[in-house]
């Protein structure tokens with residue numbers, strides 16, 4: 746399984762090493778990704794996100810911190 750807390754992510758645009766950053770939106774906290782399924786008994790699944798930014802070209806990437814939590818029990 747891929748390590749999503751990789752501190753050595755390379756920028757997809759220029760190849761520079763990316764650094765973690767906070768994505769400030771002045772609303773609540775860091776963004777959360779969520780999956781929902783139609784059906785009464787299906788609870789949504791969520792993961793917090795981690796923001797990475799390239800200090801060379803400015804490219805920003807958001808990754809799920811805990812992607813394994815985005816699977817439903819039956820998947």
Ligand SMILES: [Zn+2]
Nearest residue numbers: 756759799802
């Ligand atoms: Zn870059």
